[in-house]
Amino acid sequence: MSIETNTDLEEALHLRQLSEMDALADQINALPPARVRTFHPRRGRMSPKHHDAMERLWESHGVDVPLDPATALPLDLAALFGREAPTVLEIGSGMGEATVAMAAADPERDYLAVEVHTPGVGNLLSMSERRGLTNVRVALGDALTLVGHQLAPASLDAIHVFFPDPWPKARHHKRRLIQPAHVGLLRSRLRPGGTLHCATDWAEYAEAMLDTLTAEPGLTNAFDRFAPRPDHRPMTKFERRGITAHRRIYDLIFHRSPIEGEQVQAR
Ligand SMILES: C[S@@+](CC[C@H](N)C(=O)[O-])C[C@H]1O[C@@H](n2cnc3c(N)ncnc32)[C@H](O)[C@@H]1O
Numbered sequence: 001m002s003i004e005t006n007t008d009l010e011e012a013l014h015l016r017q018l019s020e021m022d023a024l025a026d027q028i029n030a031l032p033p034a035r036v037r038t039f040h041p042r043r044g045r046m047s048p049k050h051h052d053a054m055e056r057l058w059e060s061h062g063v064d065v066p067l068d069p070a071t072a073l074p075l076d077l078a079a080l081f082g083r084e085a086p087t088v089l090e091i092g093s094g095m096g097e098a099t100v101a102m103a104a105a106d107p108e109r110d111y112l113a114v115e116v117h118t119p120g121v122g123n124l125l126s127m128s129e130r131r132g133l134t135n136v137r138v139a140l141g142d143a144l145t146l147v148g149h150q151l152a153p154a155s156l157d158a159i160h161v162f163f164p165d166p167w168p169k170a171r172h173h174k175r176r177l178i179q180p181a182h183v184g185l186l187r188s189r190l191r192p193g194g195t196l197h198c199a200t201d202w203a204e205y206a207e208a209m210l211d212t213l214t215a216e217p218g219l220t221n222a223f224d225r226f227a228p229r230p231d232h233r234p235m236t237k238f239e240r241r242g243i244t245a246h247r248r249i250y251d252l253i254f255h256r257s258p259i260e261g262e263q264v265q266a267r
Helices: 006-015 018-030 048-061 077-081 097-105 118-130 143-150 170-175 180-189 203-215 237-244
Strands: 062-064 087-091 110-115 136-140 156-162 190-200 219-221 250-256
Touching: 048 062, 048 118, 048 136, 077 110, 087 097, 087 143, 097 110, 097 118, 097 136, 097 156, 110 118, 118 136, 136 143, 143 180, 156 180, 180 190, 180 203, 190 203, 203 219, 203 250
Parallel strands: 062 136, 087 110, 087 156, 110 136, 156 190
Antiparallel strands: 190 250, 219 250
């Protein structure tokens, strides 16, 4: 099908056929982005196993993030998970290893992952099913649309941003997920006292994150500068890659604190 508008793209996303996915990825990559992307456009090549997991589980475990934020509808987390429980959002879940391991170890909380890379989403669904997890759901699309247009203020217990793309060149820093333009939005989706946990193996990005998070009113560092590596954060491919390259791993753990005069409706 020819893709000319966002509506066309959304229709194509719903088809979720292997060959169409590859063609779609090419066409998305060719479109001028509606806003600066925080991710590398790449083809989504799904294995038959991941494709099968998508086909069977998307309806019950998937969340559509529309390409056009103006068409995004609020997400009812209690309806999505079938219960009222504290929710953790993992942004850029990659292949889903951390989401699945943390959700398995923490059955009292619900885990929503968001990722633009379709094979990662398929892998996460497949692993989560294999382990019989009932507290994992996954959103496919841009996390900034999900957070800004589909999740309510104060609706999250924690946000995890593990090994986000470092965008090392100065001219690409505007693509970073953790930057002043986005941090106020992330904070607003946390409940009072909720946690923003970031990790990176890129020293300069780690320092920039520390400066940005420290400067944000209403976020308080739980540690003095960087946090010790928490045992509950599972090792992922990207952390292993950093360690193999002899890079130091940095964790940052901040909590949402009150801003004077701010009214928060806890959910
Ligand atoms: C370097 S990988 C790390 C993946 C995983 N957290 C790990 O530790 O293995 C960063 C991931 O973030 C995803 N990503 C970047 N920006 C995103 C966005 N705005 N919305 C959703 N996913 C995003 C990328 O597609 C990529 O899979």
